[in-house]
Amino acid sequence: TQSTRPQRLLSAVQKNATRGDPCSVVKAIDQFCRSKEWAMNVGDEKGCILDSVVSEVNPTTVLELGTYCGYSTVRIANLLPPHAKLITLEFNPDFAAIARQVIAWSGLEEKVQLVEGASGDLIPKMKEDFGVKTFDLVFLDHWKDRYLPDTKLMEACGLLRKGSILLADNVICPGTPDYLEYVRSSPRYESQYFKSHLEYTKVEDGLEKSVFLG
Ligand SMILES: O=C(NC/C=C/[C@H]1O[C@@H](n2cnc3cncnc32)[C@H](O)[C@@H]1O)c1cc([N+](=O)[O-])cc(O)c1O
Numbered sequence: 001t002q003s004t005r006p007q008r009l010l011s012a013v014q015k016n017a018t019r020g021d022p023c024s025v026v027k028a029i030d031q032f033c034r035s036k037e038w039a040m041n042v043g044d045e046k047g048c049i050l051d052s053v054v055s056e057v058n059p060t061t062v063l064e065l066g067t068y069c070g071y072s073t074v075r076i077a078n079l080l081p082p083h084a085k086l087i088t089l090e091f092n093p094d095f096a097a098i099a100r101q102v103i104a105w106s107g108l109e110e111k112v113q114l115v116e117g118a119s120g121d122l123i124p125k126m127k128e129d130f131g132v133k134t135f136d137l138v139f140l141d142h143w144k145d146r147y148l149p150d151t152k153l154m155e156a157c158g159l160l161r162k163g164s165i166l167l168a169d170n171v172i173c174p175g176t177p178d179y180l181e182y183v184r185s186s187p188r189y190e191s192q193y194f195k196s197h198l199e200y201t202k203v204e205d206g207l208e209k210s211v212f213l214g
């Protein structure tokens with residue numbers, strides 16, 4: 001039977017990366033996506049911006065929306081202080097299975113809780129079922145039309161506190177116009193655009209960093 005792109009991406013990790021070495025896992029995926037098959041990981045260029053925001057926030061609790069193959073999960077988890085926790089949500093079971101193996105290969109499974117399911121269903125359960133008070137950092141990288149409804153849902157569920165950071169991928173390409181309008185015009189957010197390029201291409205894209213003001 002034909003393999004899927006995520007399966008081929010995982011094989012590239014198992015072939016080219018060193019077990020327990022998160023940086024080699026990131027490099028192996030970037031090399032695969034540049035030389036073999038494009039895949040919708042945040043990538044190396046935007047990944048450096050992601051790294052700098054994670055390092056600056058130094059979060060204890062992180063939420064990632066849309067695990068896919070676990071590329072940004074590994075990048076974020078690799079920078080977390082001890083005892084910090086990254087919860088990543090993925091509703092496609094095939095992608096989740098691949099991501100679990102990528103995360104395991106990196107040796108970061110202690111810092112990551114991958115939850116299978118839809119963000120719209122899981123966000124309201126974060127406090128009660130996952131013992132979360134509020135998130136210090138949220139990385140949005142799932143379906144682009146879910147960014148705004150899920151942000152409003154996180155507000156409604158009291159999951160954001162004064163100073164919580166939302167970092168959104170793809171605000172230009174494929175684009176998240178309603179989300180961008182909301183965080184840039186709402187008095188409850190202070191937003192900043194980090195211009196970059198769509199992963200592994202020369203097309204413009206960027207990350208939007210928004211601080212929740214409470
Ligand atoms: O479409 C893009 N990303 C969507 C990502 C989707 C991933 O998040 C999961 N998901 C979706 N809603 C979910 C709700 N709950 C849980 N997982 C969910 C999907 O099962 C998939 O694994 C994209 C596209 C391009 N592009 O150039 O075309 C570039 C990018 O960087 C992208 O991120």
Ligand SMILES: [Mg+2]
Nearest residue numbers: 042141169170
């Ligand atoms: Mg993306």
